[in-house]
Amino acid sequence: MDEKTVVIRLVVAFLLGAAIGLERDLTNKTIGIKTHVMVSLGSALTMIFGIYMSQENNLIDPTRISAQVVSGIGFLGALCVLKDRNNTILGLTTASSIWVMACIGIAVGGGFISGAVTTTVLILINLIFVSKIKRIIKKSSIYKRSHDDCEE
Numbered sequence: 001m002d003e004k005t006v007v008i009r010l011v012v013a014f015l016l017g018a019a020i021g022l023e024r025d026l027t028n029k030t031i032g033i034k035t036h037v038m039v040s041l042g043s044a045l046t047m048i049f050g051i052y053m054s055q056e057n058n059l060i061d062p063t064r065i066s067a068q069v070v071s072g073i074g075f076l077g078a079l080c081v082l083k084d085r086n087n088t089i090l091g092l093t094t095a096s097s098i099w100v101m102a103c104i105g106i107a108v109g110g111g112f113i114s115g116a117v118t119t120t121v122l123i124l125i126n127l128i129f130v131s132k133i134k135r136i137i138k139k140s141s142i143y144k145r146s147h148d149d150c151e152e
Contacts (some may be wrong), residue, residue, distance in 0.1 A: 001055065005111075006048055013044035013108040016120045017101055023127045029094045030080050036101050039076070043105025051110065066106045073102040087088050097123065 014037055045070050050062035061081060077095035084090055090131030107116040 001048065001051055009048060009111065009113070010041060011046055012113055012116070013040040013105045016104050016108065016116055019099060019120055020097055020104075020123055020127070020148050023124060024094060024097060027127075030091060031038055031098060032093050036097065039073065039098055039101045040105035040108070042100040043073075044109035045105075046107025047106045062110075066109070069102050069106065070099070071098055071102075093127070097127070 003128045014059065017037035017040030018033055021031075021033030030114075034074030043066065045066045047062070050060070050065045054060045054062040077098045080091035080095040080098065082090045100119070104119055107119070
């Protein structure tokens, strides 16, 4: 892999991590742009390194290092999950965004940029618009009527 490809992949990983992290920052979540960028860049670099090592030695599987990233990132995500005084679990979306950010970084590092960009766009749609749609539905008379029936 040439240096230009490495730089392009790392820059793309940075931009995709920044896009999701910015949304998390703008909605005042515990983990924002800096952490998402770090996870994406680190994951991309491990995949790039795996590919580099496999080119140097045909016996090396380029995905082995990245596989450990996906499982290990759960530790960082676990730090986001909290229970409040009402036993409500908080931070699951942020934890899952960190996990999927690692997957996006690995995809970019492996050269699957179209999949990584598509996934990022879909995540942003999920994070930005699904909450708005849920609020609209909850305010609608149809939602209120269907839930009023359950209370009887």
